[in-house]
Amino acid sequence: MSDRWNDETFTARLREIGGRAYHDKHPFHVAMNEGRLAPEAIRGWVANRFSYQRAIPQKDAAIMANCPVREVRRLWIHRITDHDGTEDSAGGIEAWLRLGEACGLTREELLDGRHIVPAVQFAVDAYVNFARMQPWPVAVASSLTELFAPDLMATRLAAFERYYTWVQPWGFDYFKARLTQARRDSNEALRLTLTHCDTPELQQAAVRALSFKCDVLWSILDAIHLKYGHAS
Numbered sequence: 001m002s003d004r005w006n007d008e009t010f011t012a013r014l015r016e017i018g019g020r021a022y023h024d025k026h027p028f029h030v031a032m033n034e035g036r037l038a039p040e041a042i043r044g045w046v047a048n049r050f051s052y053q054r055a056i057p058q059k060d061a062a063i064m065a066n067c068p069v070r071e072v073r074r075l076w077i078h079r080i081t082d083h084d085g086t087e088d089s090a091g092g093i094e095a096w097l098r099l100g101e102a103c104g105l106t107r108e109e110l111l112d113g114r115h116i117v118p119a120v121q122f123a124v125d126a127y128v129n130f131a132r133m134q135p136w137p138v139a140v141a142s143s144l145t146e147l148f149a150p151d152l153m154a155t156r157l158a159a160f161e162r163y164y165t166w167v168q169p170w171g172f173d174y175f176k177a178r179l180t181q182a183r184r185d186s187n188e189a190l191r192l193t194l195t196h197c198d199t200p201e202l203q204q205a206a207v208r209a210l211s212f213k214c215d216v217l218w219s220i221l222d223a224i225h226l227k228y229g230h231a232s
């Protein structure tokens with residue numbers, strides 16, 4: 001039986017996965033960030049990624065449903081309202097709909113899912129089902145892709161402002177909000193993972209969960225890339 005890693009080694013193992021397999025390296029994202037995507041490909045990405053955005057609160061509710069620890073649920077619950085919104089703030093799903101409008105997509109065509117490629121939906125469903133089926137600390141670890149998201153978001157925001165000037169700039173609120181939300185969320189999730197994945201088996205399961213999640217994000221882009229290509 002292997003030993004339990006200390007926090008430093010465990011964190012390094014998790015970060016290693018992102019360095020190798022995070023979707024910032026996917027050719028579709030590379031093309032997006034270099035300004036090489038045609039409007040149809042940008043719109044296809046926005047419409048398909050909506051299926052991921054709207055599933056996130058269900059994923060987080062599944063983690064909470066499996067978690068018997070009150071303090072953890074108190075911490076995790078803001079993730080649901082961040083996306084679904086409250087009386088005072090519209091939330092991330094609404095912000096993504098506005099991003100769609102800024103790209104020339106109607107709310108109806110995002111909400112009815114007419115552009116969603118089956119393989120994208122399968123990948124999104126796999127993520128939600130993973131959260132339903134796995135021990136909650138392992139499902140928490142699968143969200144740690146967000147450790148790597150802020151850099152990608154910042155690069156993407158700059159690319160949209162520079163290259164995709166046909167997109168209305170008021171649509172970028174989602175990216176701006178996620179820059180800080182992703183940092184806070186991933187710090188919280190890392191602390192929970194280090195604390196509650198407290199056996200060698202759970203630590204290894206956490207690393208596998210993060211690798212699985214990178215595969216989910218990569219598969220979503222594979223499917224979008226296949227349908228829309230990227231040449232402008």
Ligand SMILES: O=C(O)c1cc(C(=O)O)c2c(n1)C(=O)C(=O)c1cc(C(=O)O)[nH]c1-2
Nearest residue numbers: 056092142143144145146147148149152178
């Ligand atoms: O656009 C992106 O590259 C990206 C990546 C990720 C991620 O790395 O998981 C998330 C998001 N966006 C995002 O917008 C988001 O709300 C989100 C929630 C989660 C999660 O696993 O709980 N990841 C991500």
